[in-house]
Amino acid sequence: MDFVAGAIGGGLSTAVGYPLDTVKVRIQTERHYNGIWHCVQETYRTEKVWGFYKGMSASVLTVSVISSVSFGMYKNFLCGICKLRYRAADAKPSKLDVFLAGGAAGAVRVLFMAPSEVAKVRMQTQRNPHPSIASPQPVSKPKYRGSLHCLKVIAKQEGFGGLYKGCSALLCRDCFSSAIYFLTYSALCDWLTPAGKNKPDFLVVLLSGGFAGVLAWGFATPMDVIKSRMQTDESDQHKYKGLVHCVRESVRKEGAKVLFKGLGLNCIRAFPVNMVVFVTYEAVLRCTDYYLNKE
Numbered sequence: 001m002d003f004v005a006g007a008i009g010g011g012l013s014t015a016v017g018y019p020l021d022t023v024k025v026r027i028q029t030e031r032h033y034n035g036i037w038h039c040v041q042e043t044y045r046t047e048k049v050w051g052f053y054k055g056m057s058a059s060v061l062t063v064s065v066i067s068s069v070s071f072g073m074y075k076n077f078l079c080g081i082c083k084l085r086y087r088a089a090d091a092k093p094s095k096l097d098v099f100l101a102g103g104a105a106g107a108v109r110v111l112f113m114a115p116s117e118v119a120k121v122r123m124q125t126q127r128n129p130h131p132s133i134a135s136p137q138p139v140s141k142p143k144y145r146g147s148l149h150c151l152k153v154i155a156k157q158e159g160f161g162g163l164y165k166g167c168s169a170l171l172c173r174d175c176f177s178s179a180i181y182f183l184t185y186s187a188l189c190d191w192l193t194p195a196g197k198n199k200p201d202f203l204v205v206l207l208s209g210g211f212a213g214v215l216a217w218g219f220a221t222p223m224d225v226i227k228s229r230m231q232t233d234e235s236d237q238h239k240y241k242g243l244v245h246c247v248r249e250s251v252r253k254e255g256a257k258v259l260f261k262g263l264g265l266n267c268i269r270a271f272p273v274n275m276v277v278f279v280t281y282e283a284v285l286r287c288t289d290y291y292l293n294k295e
Helices: 002-029 036-049 047-055 056-086 095-125 147-158 160-164 167-192 202-232 244-252 258-259 265-292
Strands: none
Touching: 002 036, 002 047, 002 095, 002 147, 002 265, 036 095, 056 095, 056 167, 095 147, 095 160, 095 167, 095 202, 147 160, 147 244, 147 265, 167 244, 202 244, 202 258, 202 265
């Protein structure tokens, strides 16, 4: 049931945070924006509201699957660790157990996540003027007509490896941030739940989920910047030879602050998005338990 609850929570959270995610990706990969508000204004001026939702349809489906894998694998890894250490899958895990299970879940989800992340980033950085915007020059057809077409073009032009561009940065980002994510949520729920209560209140779930998301994205942002830059590096560009080269070149040209581009936006977006993820996850699990026990 953890897989189903995670899928529903992930799908709903995508709809909440996608416009800010588009702004974040553009700020991280393009140098001509002066800040968040300038990016929002320029995107709306040239592409209208649709510009903020490029690639969202496929992203809702893929994030649902990825969230399902993340929560489901986290629970399975945690049970496995508890069984190995305490001889009981339902034993109370230590904070180290939670950290390790979260990191392992993050590593597994990268396998499913990488191709959809490449397509999402390419779609979000593609320029398509809205039909209502008058242009003195003829508007060329977009290279990617949608998320699935984007994946097809990448596979054809860049090979299978193109679908996993930036995977090394994604792995570094998700292993540690996922470990921090689940550890923070678990620790805050334990701290804010009164002694004697088995489950946290929904207000506690909302706050714990929100803060867990903010802290996880705080640690994830540097590798998120590098990942986005590597994924927008198309076959005819070859700007970056790998993760270390991308870090070195980015810092050399723009200074160390480049690694924190979009940090504020990531944290602003993370709070409501992860409130939705965890409260939906807990609600689905509790509703299921209620109806199963009722029967």
